[in-house]
Amino acid sequence: MSKKAKNITIPIGLGYGLIDLMGGGAFTIIGAFLLFFYTTFAGLSPLEAASIIAIARLVDAVVSLSIGSITDNFYKTKLGKKFGRRRFFLLIGSPLMAVYALLWVTGQGYWYYLVSYLLFEMIAAMVLIPFETLPSEMTKDFNKRTILSTCRMFVSATGTFLATFVPGQLIKHFGQNNSYAYFINGCVFAIVFAICIFISYKVTWERELSPDMEKELLVKTKAEHKTFVQHMQTIAQIAKDYTSxxxxxxxxxxxxxxxxxxxxxxxxxxxxxxxxxxxxxxTATVAANLLSLSVVGIPITICAGFLMIKIGPSNLFKISYSIMIVCLIGFYAVYKIDPSSKIAVLFVIAGIYQVGRSILEFTPWNVFPFIPDVDEMVFRQRREGLFAAVMTFTRKSSVALATFVVGLILQYGGFVKGRAVQPPEVMQTIANTMVIGAIGLLVIALLFTFTFHLNKQTHLILTKEIERLKNNGSKLDVEPRTKEVVEDLTGYKYEDVWQEVSMD
Structure with a gap:
C-alpha cells in the first residue's frame, strides 16, 4: 500500500479506469445479448432465462454487501497490509475473468447457466466494489477525483462501444444463426478484461492509514479480533451498518x-x-450496430467531465433523461409508422439516444466519490466500501427484478422461443415494455434531480468545514452559509453532525 502522495494525471486516470472496460463492457454485452442468447441458442424459455439473471444477481447482491465491509476492514490482515485493502481484490480478480467465457457455451442445462452466471457476477462484484472506492482513496480534491471519474467513464464508454460493435461484427461474420460468434466474443473479452484489471491494480494506490486505524493495528487483543470476526459474520450488525x-x-x-x-x-x-x-x-447485426453508436459516448464523456464542474450533476441528469425520453418516443414512432427510410431514421435516433445514455452512466459514479465526505461530516468515519456496496446491492437487486419482470412479460405475453415471427400482440407487448417502462422510470429519476444539491461548490464548503472541525474548530463558530449547506446535504441539524461514532 502506498504511503507516498502521488499526482493524478491523465495516464493514471486511464489506468485506473481500465477496470470499467469490464464494468461497462461485460454488462453491456450481458444486458443486450444474454437474454437473447439464452432464448435463441441455449433452448431456455424467456422466464427461465430471466430467472437465471434475476436469481444470480439477487444472490450476488447479498454477497456484495459483505464485500464492502470486508474491504473497509481488510487493512487488518497480512494480505491487506501487503497488497492494499482495496487493490488486493483487483489482483485476484484478474485471472478469474476466465469465467466470463463460460457464459456463452451452448448445449448445457439450466443449472450450468445459473451457476456460471452467478460466479461471474460475484467475481465482478469482488473487483468493482473496491475499484469504486479508489477515487476517494487516491485524492480528496474535487477536480482530481473528477479527472479519475472522467477517465473511468471514458474507458467505460469505449467498453460499451466495443461490447456492441465487436459482437455485431462477429454475428455478421459467422451468421445470425451461429452461436459460435457469441462464444468467440466471450473468450476475447475475458482476456481483455483480465489484462485491464491487472494494469489498474499496478497504477493505483490507497490513502495512508488514519491514526485510528494505526491504533487498531497496534492493539490486537483477542477481544478486538473477536469483535472483527463477529462484525463479518453477524447479519444484524451488517444490516445496521448498511442501513446507516x-x-x-x-x-x-x-x-x-x-x-x-x-x-x-x-x-x-x-x-x-x-x-x-x-x-x-x-437483423440482430443491425440491432448490434445501432447499439454500437455508443461510440458517441467517448467524446460525450469528455464533455460531461467539463460540464460536471461547470453546471453540476443535477443539470447533467436533467439533460440526459430528457434526451432519452424523446428518443424512446422516436423508436416507438418508427415501429408504428414504419417509414421507407427506417434504417436511416433508426441510426439517427439511436445516435442521439446514446448521447443521453452516456451522460446517464457518467454522472452517478462521478458523484459517488463525494458521498463519503458527506457521511464523514455526520459519523466522523471513512466508509467508502460501505456506500459502494449499498449502491451495488440496490443496483443488482433492481436489475434482477427488472430482468425477471421483462422475462415474465414476454412469457405471459405469448412470446414463442425460436419462432422467427411473433404474433402482433407479442410485438406490441415488446414495444410497450421497452418504451413505456423505460420512460416511466426516467420520469421518476428526473423528479429527484430537482432537489439534489451536491456539486463542486457545496462539496468545497462541506470539506472545508470538516477540516476546520478536525483542527479543533468550534461548532459554535460555523458560518450561516456553511451551516445551511451541511444541513441540506446531510439531512441533519448542524448541532447533530460531527458526532461521536454511533450508528444508533
Whole structure:
C-alpha cells in the first residue's frame, strides 16, 4: 500500500479506469445479448432465462454487501497490509475473468447457466466494489477525483462501444444463426478484461492509514479480533451498518436517481434486440450496430467531465433523461409508422439516444466519490466500501427484478422461443415494455434531480468545514452559509453532525 502522495494525471486516470472496460463492457454485452442468447441458442424459455439473471444477481447482491465491509476492514490482515485493502481484490480478480467465457457455451442445462452466471457476477462484484472506492482513496480534491471519474467513464464508454460493435461484427461474420460468434466474443473479452484489471491494480494506490486505524493495528487483543470476526459474520450488525448509509440525505437522493435511471436503461437493453428483430424486422447485426453508436459516448464523456464542474450533476441528469425520453418516443414512432427510410431514421435516433445514455452512466459514479465526505461530516468515519456496496446491492437487486419482470412479460405475453415471427400482440407487448417502462422510470429519476444539491461548490464548503472541525474548530463558530449547506446535504441539524461514532 502506498504511503507516498502521488499526482493524478491523465495516464493514471486511464489506468485506473481500465477496470470499467469490464464494468461497462461485460454488462453491456450481458444486458443486450444474454437474454437473447439464452432464448435463441441455449433452448431456455424467456422466464427461465430471466430467472437465471434475476436469481444470480439477487444472490450476488447479498454477497456484495459483505464485500464492502470486508474491504473497509481488510487493512487488518497480512494480505491487506501487503497488497492494499482495496487493490488486493483487483489482483485476484484478474485471472478469474476466465469465467466470463463460460457464459456463452451452448448445449448445457439450466443449472450450468445459473451457476456460471452467478460466479461471474460475484467475481465482478469482488473487483468493482473496491475499484469504486479508489477515487476517494487516491485524492480528496474535487477536480482530481473528477479527472479519475472522467477517465473511468471514458474507458467505460469505449467498453460499451466495443461490447456492441465487436459482437455485431462477429454475428455478421459467422451468421445470425451461429452461436459460435457469441462464444468467440466471450473468450476475447475475458482476456481483455483480465489484462485491464491487472494494469489498474499496478497504477493505483490507497490513502495512508488514519491514526485510528494505526491504533487498531497496534492493539490486537483477542477481544478486538473477536469483535472483527463477529462484525463479518453477524447479519444484524451488517444490516445496521448498511442501513446507516440511508440516513444521509444526499445519498438517499443519489441512490434513487441512480436506481430508477439505470433500471430504465436495463429495460431498454434487455428488450432492444427483441424489439429490433421482431417489431422492426431488422437483423440482430443491425440491432448490434445501432447499439454500437455508443461510440458517441467517448467524446460525450469528455464533455460531461467539463460540464460536471461547470453546471453540476443535477443539470447533467436533467439533460440526459430528457434526451432519452424523446428518443424512446422516436423508436416507438418508427415501429408504428414504419417509414421507407427506417434504417436511416433508426441510426439517427439511436445516435442521439446514446448521447443521453452516456451522460446517464457518467454522472452517478462521478458523484459517488463525494458521498463519503458527506457521511464523514455526520459519523466522523471513512466508509467508502460501505456506500459502494449499498449502491451495488440496490443496483443488482433492481436489475434482477427488472430482468425477471421483462422475462415474465414476454412469457405471459405469448412470446414463442425460436419462432422467427411473433404474433402482433407479442410485438406490441415488446414495444410497450421497452418504451413505456423505460420512460416511466426516467420520469421518476428526473423528479429527484430537482432537489439534489451536491456539486463542486457545496462539496468545497462541506470539506472545508470538516477540516476546520478536525483542527479543533468550534461548532459554535460555523458560518450561516456553511451551516445551511451541511444541513441540506446531510439531512441533519448542524448541532447533530460531527458526532461521536454511533450508528444508533
Amino acid at each position: 448509509t440511508l440516513k444521509i440525505r444526499s445519498f438517499r437522493k443519489h441512490l434513487a436517481i441512480y436506481i430508477f435511471s439505470f433500471t430504465a436503461k436495463d429495460i431498454f437493453n434487455a428488450v432492444f434486440i427483441f424489439f429490433c428483430v421482431y417489431d422492426l424486422k431488422v
